[in-house]
Amino acid sequence: MVRRMSSRGVAVLFVSHSIEQILRSCHTVTVARDLQITLDTAADRVSPPEIVAAITGRPPRPSGGEPAQATTPNDGEPVLEVHTLRSGTVRKLSLVLRTDRTSGGSVWTRS
Numbered sequence: 001m002v003r004r005m006s007s008r009g010v011a012v013l014f015v016s017h018s019i020e021q022i023l024r025s026c027h028t029v030t031v032a033r034d035l036q037i038t039l040d041t042a043a044d045r046v047s048p049p050e051i052v053a054a055i056t057g058r059p060p061r062p063s064g065g066e067p068a069q070a071t072t073p074n075d076g077e078p079v080l081e082v083h084t085l086r087s088g089t090v091r092k093l094s095l096v097l098r099t100d101r102t103s104g105g106s107v108w109t110r111s
Contacts, residue, residue, distance in 0.1 A: 003025065006027065014026055017050045018060065019051050019052070020048070022043070022051075023043050023046075023048070026043050027040075027042065027043055027045050028040070028041070028042060028043060029041055029046055029051060031051060031054040031055055033054065033055060033056075033057055035079065038054040038055075038057070039051065077098060078096050078097065078098050079097050080096070080097035081094075081095075081096050081097075082089035082094060082095050082096075
């Protein structure tokens with residue numbers, strides 16, 4: 001659907017933590033960490049480990065390393081809030097982008 005809309009000239013902002021889905025669906029990959037752009041490149045010119053490094057600020061662990069521990073988003077400062085967005089097929093969307101003190105990144109939460 002994202003590619004179809006894009007082919008019609010519609011700009012699409014696609015937010016996901018699924019790197020594979022991003023690489024399949026998007027033309028451009030942009031990563032923000034600590035409110036700074038850390039990666040902005042064509043999707044066909046970047047690898048999943050490069051995206052992970054841009055997200056975390058650290059090089060990825062080699063294969064076979066210890067698995068990452070799951071964390072829950074904490075209640076950092078809101079940096080963007082959207083309330084009751086309606087457009088086309090979107091009926092009612094509310095979300096908050098908060099800083100995440102644990103990872104130094106940002107976390108989307110639905111309100």
